[in-house]
Amino acid sequence: MEHTIKLKVNGISYDVRVQSKRSLLSVLRDDLGYIGVKEGCGAGECGACTIIMDGKAINSCMVLAVEADGSEILTIEGLSDGDNLHPIQKQFIEKGAIQCGFCTPGMILTTYEFLKRNPDPTEDEIKVAISGNLCRCTGYVQIIEAITAAAKEMKSNKEQ
């Protein structure tokens, strides 16, 4: 069974024809070309497919595309301001928090939602926040450093 759904991805509106069984992840990647969204486990355990849907970080492998009808989506492709990287992206590069890069889009988007809710987090709070995102290069130390530095930078940007 096919449905026509409306999605707004990184500010761009789309009408897409999708089968009811297709995941939001596959439609974002294969139909719309947002390949920053990664498929890891396909069962909600690795967080590589994390996107922001209507303001919340979710696993896009566990949402049907039809369920997302009418929603606003942010993927890693929409995070920077033109050529200016978002502070979280900048700090991930700065602190060496990217190795193979597969977990990075999900890790950064999870962080983006988390820092909105908690702009001044402790290290323990950061660990809980990224507990749904696996990094198999095990660069967690650098990732936590990057998030701490991004939080600081975002706070001082705000205060200026």
Place this chain on the structure above:
Amino acid sequence: MKKFKYIRPNNLKDACSILKRENDIKILAGGTDLLVQIKDRMKTPENLLDITYLSELRVIRNNSNYLEIGALSTHQDIIDSDLVSNNAGILQQACIQIGSPQIRNRGTIGGNIINASPAADTLPPLFTLESELILISESGERTVKIKDFFQGPGRSIIEPNEILKSIRFKKHSNWLGHFKKLASRKALAISKLSVAGLFLVNNGTIDQARIAFGAVGPTILIGKDTVALILNKKISSISEKEISDAVIKDISPISDLRSTQEYRKAITTILVQRILQNLMKA
């Protein structure tokens, strides 16, 4: 994934009539379990009724003596609710340990209940709160006590034409609640076992107690012997051996892919001891 028809109702009334009309239909309420089961072909429904967006079921309400939680409240909604933290903190302790932030943003308490896993983390706290479940169908509503609801792993008395509308329990603002679970890691791991305990303590004596165990039986088990042991006693006067004997009478764990019977018995006892130690500190 097998093909299915996706149906999104406009409101609860619509949902009830669709449920009555269609055969072979599953309700999608968050989907963090169901979509994985459909993907793995463990479940292959012809029709999928998506109620995730029915906002009328996503309300947490103060009802004089009761708190009523709409079945489509997400785990994160419950964590963020002051009403829940003031009146049923033990439920928050469980929700905060479920899955991951992404799962907590999407998964619902109603989904967790209806999935009827003996390892579901919201269930032991809901048992200690003596919750009631409000079920709705086209022909009306009925209220069922949570202790009478489950029949076995994945099985409950809900009828195919019914939807879980809300969960209701008395406010427990003066009670001390503790939920503890053990899993392979802190996040994204199904509980090997869990314990919820809710108490009224007066000068170190336990005046009232309710204990429930998860993942150590075919459904959630109530700690009758353990409660009988500790009631009206000074916490400091109860020995570890007594606790162990009572807990082992209360539970009936099996060995499976997540843990063994022996380990579950040993660790359940230890978690109960730790909860009682925490009570002494309070």
